[in-house]
Amino acid sequence: MAALKRVVIVGGGISGLSAAFALLEQAGSRDESVQCTVVEGQEYFGGKIVTNRRDGLVTEGGPDSFLTTKPSALALCEKLGLTSQLINTNKEHAQTFTYSKGRLREFPQGLISMVPTKLGPLFHSGVISWAGIVRMGADWIIPARARTNAEETLTEFFSRRLGSEAFDHLIEPLVSGIYAGDANELSVDATFPHLVELERKHGSLIKGALAMQRARSSHRPDATARTLFTTLQGGLGDLITSLTDRLSCAGVSLRRGADVRVVQSSGSHTDPPFRVELEGGERLDAEAVVLATPAYVSAGFLRSFDHEAATALDGIPYASTMTVSMVFPEPEVRSRLRGYGFVVPRVENRSLIAATWSSMKWAGRAPSGQCLIRCYLGGRGREHLLDLEDAELMERACRELESMVGIQPPPLHVEVYRWPRAMPQYTRGHRERVQRIRERVALHPGLYVTGAAYDGIGIPDCIRDAENTSAKLSAYLWE
Numbered sequence: 001m002a003a004l005k006r007v008v009i010v011g012g013g014i015s016g017l018s019a020a021f022a023l024l025e026q027a028g029s030r031d032e033s034v035q036c037t038v039v040e041g042q043e044y045f046g047g048k049i050v051t052n053r054r055d056g057l058v059t060e061g062g063p064d065s066f067l068t069t070k071p072s073a074l075a076l077c078e079k080l081g082l083t084s085q086l087i088n089t090n091k092e093h094a095q096t097f098t099y100s101k102g103r104l105r106e107f108p109q110g111l112i113s114m115v116p117t118k119l120g121p122l123f124h125s126g127v128i129s130w131a132g133i134v135r136m137g138a139d140w141i142i143p144a145r146a147r148t149n150a151e152e153t154l155t156e157f158f159s160r161r162l163g164s165e166a167f168d169h170l171i172e173p174l175v176s177g178i179y180a181g182d183a184n185e186l187s188v189d190a191t192f193p194h195l196v197e198l199e200r201k202h203g204s205l206i207k208g209a210l211a212m213q214r215a216r217s218s219h220r221p222d223a224t225a226r227t228l229f230t231t232l233q234g235g236l237g238d239l240i241t242s243l244t245d246r247l248s249c250a251g252v253s254l255r256r257g258a259d260v261r262v263v264q265s266s267g268s269h270t271d272p273p274f275r276v277e278l279e280g281g282e283r284l285d286a287e288a289v290v291l292a293t294p295a296y297v298s299a300g301f302l303r304s305f306d307h308e309a310a311t312a313l314d315g316i317p318y319a320s321t322m323t324v325s326m327v328f329p330e331p332e333v334r335s336r337l338r339g340y341g342f343v344v345p346r347v348e349n350r351s352l353i354a355a356t357w358s359s360m361k362w363a364g365r366a367p368s369g370q371c372l373i374r375c376y377l378g379g380r381g382r383e384h385l386l387d388l389e390d391a392e393l394m395e396r397a398c399r400e401l402e403s404m405v406g407i408q409p410p411p412l413h414v415e416v417y418r419w420p421r422a423m424p425q426y427t428r429g430h431r432e433r434v435q436r437i438r439e440r441v442a443l444h445p446g447l448y449v450t451g452a453a454y455d456g457i458g459i460p461d462c463i464r465d466a467e468n469t470s471a472k473l474s475a476y477l478w479e
């Protein structure tokens with residue numbers, strides 16, 4: 001009987017865990033077995049996904065929801081039997097605000113894929129001037145850019161099409177909320193390729209967005225449809241618990257608190273091709289290794305046997321962020337809170353990227369009589385905030401909430417999460433960099449990289465990339 005194939009997955013975030021889950025599915029469908037180990041350096045699985053539950057509060061240290069327009073996360077929840085636990089955003093508060101010109105203003109309705117399409121709401125919001133609105137309208141007549149031209153940053157792309165005022169006040173704060181990045185560095189081709197395609201196909205972003213809307217509205221609306229974002233009733237941590245339970249029942253060895261120090265490639269098919277060395281000296285031999293770690297960690301592993309791959313991986317910069325969740329007495333703050341919260345354009349020069357009224361956006365986040373608010377701070381160029389003590393960070397968040405929203409009372413409870421080098425930045429040249437990384441890694445049969453650094457940073461993107469990786473891995477092991 002052939003010996004069981006050994007696979008080591010380094011990193012137990014959503015990418016590593018879903019890669020292990022997909023590998024088991026692949027093995028099952030091929031009637032094969034595999035000896036799989038997931039090695040996680042922290043004492044807990046989930047990576048950026050951290051849910052904390054105490055005294056009726058459900059707080060999220062990292063992500064708080066995922067997009068429903070990308071199917072991978074919904075499909076994984078279905079496989080794990082979690083579909084009935086998914087909750088929609090509270091429709092009664094479905095409004096978002098932006099802090100602009102000294103006060104909160106409602107984000108104009110009619111944004112389709114970030115592109116403004118309705119004149120009335122834009123005008124009433126007061127977010128951009130008449131001159132800015134007229135400039136935006138020029139998008140109808142500005143010719144599309146030739147495919148052969150050099151890659152643009154987000155600032156260049158949106159300012160060229162819609163004008164710099166619309167970009168600074170409407171689009172940049174949305175982009176910052178996703179990437180915590182600097183739009184002067186981020187590549188439009190790598191972050192929003194569908195918008196580049198809209199321009200090419202329709203000659204205008206607004207025309208393209210309206211065509212997208214017409215195509216969508218030709219489908220009959222489904223009363224049970226999910227909102228744009230969804231989460232789990234008990235928090236996203238339940239996705240991780242469910243995954244680890246399934247993996248452990250299926251015999252996957254889940255090692256936590258086990259920092260990987262070295263990954264060695266023997267470069268031969270006879271020896272075990274890979275050796276993974278843990279802190280403390282323990283060694284795991286494997287026929288295949290999946291690196292589901294941040295790009296700069298994977299670079300460290302590869303440096304000893306593929307310097308070029310390591311250099312390309314190191315070329316992916318990261319931004320640091322922080323979340324400060326605070327609980328306030330409801331009677332004292334409720335009248336100040338409208339919608340789901342607000343975003344802050346970079347031109348406003350604040351520490352906050354966004355604030356979410358979590359207990360208004362989602363049901364069951366705080367006990368009655370309390371409001372849970374989550375502030376998102378930091379991002380590219382504001383990394384110095386990471387050096388502040390927790391109390392200083394809280395104070396900074398409170399000061400900004402007071403000046404922007406008028407919230408005054410001291411919070412009843414505070415949780416601070418720091419995320420150093422957490423958000424990969426898809427800067428100009430990202431797609432070529434990723435192609436180079438994949439080409440180099442392919443020179444080492446049995447070695448794979450997956451995670452937020454490559455083809456999308458959202459949870460559904462990570463799951464999709466992990467599933468694709470496991471499909472390639474199983475073809476390597478069993479074909």
Ligand SMILES: Cc1cc2nc3c(=O)[nH]c(=O)nc-3n(C[C@H](O)[C@H](O)[C@H](O)COP(=O)(O)OP(=O)(O)OC[C@H]3O[C@@H](n4cnc5c(N)ncnc54)[C@H](O)[C@@H]3O)c2cc1C
Pocket residue numbers: 010011012013014015016039040041042045046047048049061062063064065066067258259260261292293294297321322323419422423450451452453457458459460462
């Ligand atoms: C504050 C914040 C808010 C976010 N909000 C959202 C959101 O609302 N929706 C959304 O879709 N996405 C959101 N994201 C992005 C999303 O959460 C991440 O991109 C995704 O969770 C990354 O998963 P991953 O498994 O690729 O990486 P990680 O979660 O970083 O997992 C990598 C794992 O590798 C481990 N590791 C590292 N080095 C070693 C080593 N030497 N040995 C062993 N293990 C190691 C780490 O401990 C970690 O557990 C957010 C991210 C942050 C930081």
